[in-house]
Amino acid sequence: GIQVEQSPPDLILQEGANSTLRCNFSDSVNNLQWFHQNPWGQLINLFYIPSGTKQNGRLSATTVATERYSLLYISSSQTTDSGVYFCAGDSGGYQKVTFGTGTKLQVIP
């Protein structure tokens, strides 16, 4: 199956700072998605972004499918942004779903 590498693995930000999280895929993926897992374990969909750029408030994402990477931008970070950010995709249906290992973000006041 495909390999998904996320960087950085850990990130500590001062409230108000901006950050960029990266996701690299070893092969072409379908259904690329970004998630935020809050400290209670709830996984929340952020972006479905197999290609192109999307924005939702302070968050935006860009996927360059031809180069097999995706970026998640967080601007003006808030303490509620803390948690783990995952990217995931599949290379052909559910059986080939692969999640990245995540970026653990801590935003401090």
Place this chain on the structure above:
Amino acid sequence: KAGVTQTPRYLIKTRGQQVTLSCSPISGHRSVSWYQQTPGQGLQFLFEYFSETQRNKGNFPGRFSGRQFSNSRSEMNVSTLELGDSALYLCASSSTGSTFGDFGPGTRLTVT
């Protein structure tokens, strides 16, 4: 709309026992998928059901099974529990069966 619900939220079992977890999808969603999250293996796909049929299955032993009812509610069962089955079990539902969907809050299973 009401979100995906999972019961119970927390569970402690002993090695060798079996456990059943429940997932109620968003109203109108016919696809339910299950995932296991552990510190060592991360997030892994278990199986997906659509209209009471298992359509997809991940790479897990036969001790892990599931089913879906006519109202789209789904259960997963783990028999002969092992310590390594301790995990957060997440389910997700979607209307079309597209990958992922909306996730529930999870059931945290601890096997002692």
